[in-house]
Amino acid sequence: xxxxxxxxxxYDFQDGALTASEKAEFELHRSGCARCAARMEAESRTARMVxxxxxxxxxxxxxxxxxxRRLVPSRSSPxxxxxxxxxxxxxxxxxxxxxxxxxKPAPERANASxxxxxxIDVTYEAGLVAETVLISHDSGKEAIIEMRVSYYx
Amino acid sequence: MAVTEAENxxxxxxxxxxxxxxxxxxxxxxxxxxxxxxDREEAQDLVQETLLQALTCMSRFRGDAGPYTWLYAILRRxxxxxxxxxxxxxxxxLVPERRDERPSPEMMMDRQSASENVRKALSRLGFRHRxxxxxxxxxxxxxxxxxxxxxxxTGSVKSRLHYAVEALEKPLRRDxxxxxxxxxxxx
Numbered sequence: 001x002x003x004x005x006x007x008x009x010x011y012d013f014q015d016g017a018l019t020a021s022e023k024a025e026f027e028l029h030r031s032g033c034a035r036c037a038a039r040m041e042a043e044s045r046t047a048r049m050v051x052x053x054x055x056x057x058x059x060x061x062x063x064x065x066x067x068x069r070r071l072v073p074s075r076s077s078p079x080x081x082x083x084x085x086x087x088x089x090x091x092x093x094x095x096x097x098x099x100x101x102x103x104k105p106a107p108e109r110a111n112a113s114x115x116x117x118x119x120i121d122v123t124y125e126a127g128l129v130a131e132t133v134l135i136s137h138d139s140g141k142e143a144i145i146e147m148r149v150s151y152y153x
Numbered sequence: 154m155a156v157t158e159a160e161n162x163x164x165x166x167x168x169x170x171x172x173x174x175x176x177x178x179x180x181x182x183x184x185x186x187x188x189x190x191x192d193r194e195e196a197q198d199l200v201q202e203t204l205l206q207a208l209t210c211m212s213r214f215r216g217d218a219g220p221y222t223w224l225y226a227i228l229r230r231x232x233x234x235x236x237x238x239x240x241x242x243x244x245x246x247l248v249p250e251r252r253d254e255r256p257s258p259e260m261m262m263d264r265q266s267a268s269e270n271v272r273k274a275l276s277r278l279g280f281r282h283r284x285x286x287x288x289x290x291x292x293x294x295x296x297x298x299x300x301x302x303x304x305x306x307t308g309s310v311k312s313r314l315h316y317a318v319e320a321l322e323k324p325l326r327r328d329x330x331x332x333x334x335x336x337x338x339x340x
Binding site: 007008012015017042043045046047048049050051052053054055056057058061062063064 | 275286297321331
């Protein structure tokens with residue numbers, strides 16, 4: 001047996017898949033070849049290291065557990081991300097195309113110099129999108145403070 | 154009526170069987186899944202999906218391979234399908250943060266220990282190399298068993314395992330976690 005054959009039969013030896021004569025030949029080569037013996041020892045060491053590393057990383061990991069810890073930094077699911085983008089696009093399109101049908105008009109104010117905040121609820125035709133707009137009135141000037149859009153599936 | 158009752162009985166039996174497999178192999182599968190995807194929570198999801206999938210295609214389980222082998226094959230398909238979907242979305246430019254599908258170098262890095270270098274090296278390997286190292290060194294499967302599981306000839310399994318070991322050891326040697334090849338041969 002040469003070093004090449006030794007390397008090829010290494011896994012069969014480990015699996016106990018060699019015949020008695022093949023096994024004897026394998027062991028004979030190993031005892032006479034420091035290079036192959038070292039290679040075999042290195043692979044055993046690598047196996048132990050991998051086993052320890054994986055067991056270490058999977059410590060306490062059992063099926064069905066609620067997992068608080070992550071092995072990699074948390075990332076949003078690509079599918080969820082795609083859905084969010086699609087819903088956002090649909091909302092924008094509806095907001096642009098559908099005319100609002102319900103609008104609470106601003107109440108009449110006797111004193112135009114008064115400062116007050118007005119809340120307007122807008123519901124779009126399909127009934128799927130509602131918008132709340134907060135407008136501040138200060139001495140006759142109007143400014144949008146906040147816009148909230150709700151989506152009703 | 155009798156047919157419906159028989160169907161219900163079969164469905165009930167299949168549900169019980171899957172539940173018993175979940176008890177028996179769940180943790181083993183979830184660990185395999187964690188090595189595949191590098192994420193504990195995703196691993197749980199993958200195993201849930203695997204068991205559901207197994208339940209829906211229970212009639213295809215012929216018992217040629219053991220239940221774990223069959224479930225592992227389903228798990229592997231589920232993982233590869235997820236990865237393909239993610240790649241497609243990446244191709245469309247919808248998920249730029251997932252450009253690199255391999256787990257980040259930080260995979261499994263939430264614990265400091267002596268095995269940190271190995272975990273880093275493992276996380277940088279491709280899925281197939283990481284998987285075969287897991288099957289051989291953690292699951293302790295024989296070449297023949299891995300060949301059945303992966304639907305590969307035994308020669309391909311040996312070759313993949315050899316290259317996986319090389320790929321894992323290379324950075325470990327460079328970082329000094331393993332002795333250099335020459336020094337090893339001089340032992």
